[in-house]
Amino acid sequence: MxxxxxxxxxxxxxxxxxxxxxxxxxxxxxxxxxxxxxxxxxxxxxxxxxxxxxxxxxxxxxxxxxxxxxxxxxxxxxxxxxxxxxxxxxxxxxxxxxxxxxxxxxxxxxxxxxxxxxxxxxxKFTSENIEYKKIEYFFTPRKYTTKKTANLGFYGTLTKLIAKYGVTALKEATLLGQKSLPNGVYxxxxxxxxxxxxxxxxxxxxxxxxxxxxxxxxxxxxxxxxxxxxxxxxxxxxxxxxxxxxxxxxxxxxxxxxxxxxxxxxxxxxxxxxxxxxxxxxxxxxxxxxxxxLGDSTRKMIESLKATVFENSTHHINQSPKFKEYSNILYKEQFLxxxxxxxxxxxxxxxxxxxxxxxxxxx
Structure with a gap:
């Protein structure tokens, strides 16, 4: 083990x-x-x-x-x-x-x-991530008040993004790497x-x-x-x-x-x-x-993205102790x-x- x-x-x-x-x-x-x-x-x-x-x-x-x-x-x-x-x-x-x-x-x-x-x-870092730029606001660190409102906001915004751009565009946005948002993920x-x-x-x-x-x-x-x-x-x-x-x-x-x-x-x-x-x-x-x-289903991949987005916001913006603890648990379970x-x-x-x-x- x-x-x-x-x-x-x-x-x-x-x-x-x-x-x-x-x-x-x-x-x-x-x-x-x-x-x-x-x-x-x-x-x-x-x-x-x-x-x-x-x-x-x-x-x-x-x-x-x-x-x-x-x-x-x-x-x-x-x-x-x-x-x-x-x-x-x-x-x-x-x-x-x-x-x-x-x-x-x-x-x-x-x-x-x-x-x-x-x-x-x-x-020489000339690649561009066009899909990321379209939804950059989704990855911009923000202040969360509670775990409940954070989850509602995340899933609500994500649903709208998928409806507008599709799952493939979201995958490209999050995984190709980007250089437009220094405090963003990837x-x-x-x-x-x-x-x-x-x-x-x-x-x-x-x-x-x-x-x-x-x-x-x-x-x-x-x-x-x-x-x-x-x-x-x-x-x-x-x-x-x-x-x-x-x-x-x-x-x-x-x-x-x-x-x-x-x-x-x-x-x-x-x-x-x-x-x-x-x-x-x-x-x-x-x-x-x-x-x-976590797993490779679409639902689990979304949970992984949520943990990544929450952790990044927690690193860049001071959050409440309860939310920080919640974010840390999600993130560690994703990789440990x-x-x-x-x-x-x-x-x-x-x-x-x-x-x-x-x-x-x-x-």
């Missing part, structure tokens, strides 16, 4: 404790902390291969801040159940707490309200953030002078509640059907409009972009593990499900998926 740390400080201590444990078992580990904002930093952890390195397994955690708590718990499960099974020629690189501000303050966004998985632009920013610049400097180091690279980016929120999804890049050459068969895992999606949602500034897409730019010869498989939390049943199944899915990929890529 995945066990969460209660806060950022406990998480950092738990990471240190587990790395010390691995060192005592004979693993050669190198750790480098990288300052990001004020006294917050992310960590790069390298677990050296036992023989000359030919393969590299990368695990990235906390790009979406709060989601890093499930990511960290999954990492500990990896240490306990998977690490010892890797090839002697495989090096492990972990990017832990990419967005330390979001992890510390239980937010998806960073210190500038930027969604970092919309910030890895490959077109803000991409207009320049690379500190965490983004750091990761962009690291990606070439991962891709050069190596035969195989498997990169797994851990997230929570999207998909069926009791089934983690594997989200492949649109640049992945193998078909989703082929990957499902090769890794023996039930849900593998492609990052495109039909299977998932189109995202501008996605980190995994940028990894492939950089690989092509470098003309790297490595065999790259970069993917996302997405732990579904409290259900023991969920945490048991999440670990089972994680182990099945990563084991299948390791065997598939023979690393």
């Amino acid at each position: 995945l066990n969460y740390c209660k806060d950022y400080n406990e998480l950092k201590l738990d990471l240190d404790l587990n790395l010390r444990k691995l060192k005592s078992m004979g693993y050669h580990i190198f750790i480098k902390s990288n300052p990001i904002y004020q006294n917050l930093s992310n960590d790069k952890i390298v677990i050296k291969s036992k023989k000359d390195v030919k393969n590299r397994l990368v695990i990235s955690i906390g790009l979406h801040g709060i989601e890093g708590y499930v990511g960290h718990a999954s990492l500990i499960s990896f240490f306990d159940n998977i690490l010892a099974t890797l090839s002697d020629e495989t090096e492990v690189v972990i990017y832990h707490g990419i967005n330390p501000f979001g992890m510390k303050h239980f937010r998806r966004t960073n210190e500038n309200n930027v969604d970092l998985n919309r910030n890895f632009s490959t077109n 803000y991409s920013g207009e320049t690379y953030q500190e965490s983004t610049r750091y990761m962009l400097s690291e990606i070439p180091k991962i891709l050069l002078y190596i035969e195989k690279v498997v990169w797994i980016d851990l997230h929570t929120g999207y998909g069926p509640r009791y089934q983690m999804s594997i989200i492949n890049s649109k640049y992945e050459k193998a078909s989703t059907k082929e990957v499902i068969e090769k890794i023996n895992y039930p849900i593998v999606l492609g990052l495109n409009a039909e299977d998932f949602y189109d995202v501008d500034g996605d980190m995994l897409e940028n990894i492939y972009f950089i690989k092509n730019k470098l003309k790297s010869k490595c065999d790259l498989y970069a993917t996302c593990f997405e732990f579904g939390t 499900p409290s259900s023991e049943k969920w945490r048991v199944k999440a670990e089972k899915d994680f182990i099945q998926a990563i084991t299948g990929i390791i065997n598939y890529k023979q690393i």
Whole structure:
């Protein structure tokens, strides 16, 4: 079962404790902390291969801040159940707490309200989100008086928007990333953030002078509640059907409009972009593990949007203690499900998926 740390400080201590444990078992580990904002930093952890390195397994955690708590718990499960099974020629690189501000303050966004998985632009931030601009007022932070009036206002406005623009337009508005409302949800920013610049400097180091690279980016929120999804890049050459068969895992999606949602500034897409730019010869498989939390029905997706909108308003505008507590509960449950049943199944899915990929890529 995945066990969460209660806060950022406990998480950092738990990471240190587990790395010390691995060192005592004979693993050669190198750790480098990288300052990001004020006294917050992310960590790069390298677990050296036992023989000359030919393969590299990368695990990235906390790009979406709060989601890093499930990511960290999954990492500990990896240490306990998977690490010892890797090839002697495989090096492990972990990017832990990419967005330390979001992890510390239980937010998806960073210190500038930027969604970092919309910030890895490959077109100099020239993309426009036309649908978002149409309904920008819906995402503008506001003061709420009570839980009841907040819910009535949210659902009432949402119903009118769907009637006027349709569900597809709403999905595009909320998920494509936007740069017109800096204090709104899914803000991409207009320049690379500190965490983004750091990761962009690291990606070439991962891709050069190596035969195989498997990169797994851990997230929570999207998909069926009791089934983690594997989200492949649109640049992945193998078909989703082929990957499902090769890794023996039930849900593998492609990052495109039909299977998932189109995202501008996605980190995994940028990894492939950089690989092509470098003309790297490595065999790259970069993917996302997405732990579904609330569910994937339209009703559950609306509940997810509500939690996101309420949390964003609570962050930017002072709310009553009762509403703030209500908003925090909704938001944490969206990314850190409290259900023991969920945490048991999440670990089972994680182990099945990563084991299948390791065997598939023979690393």
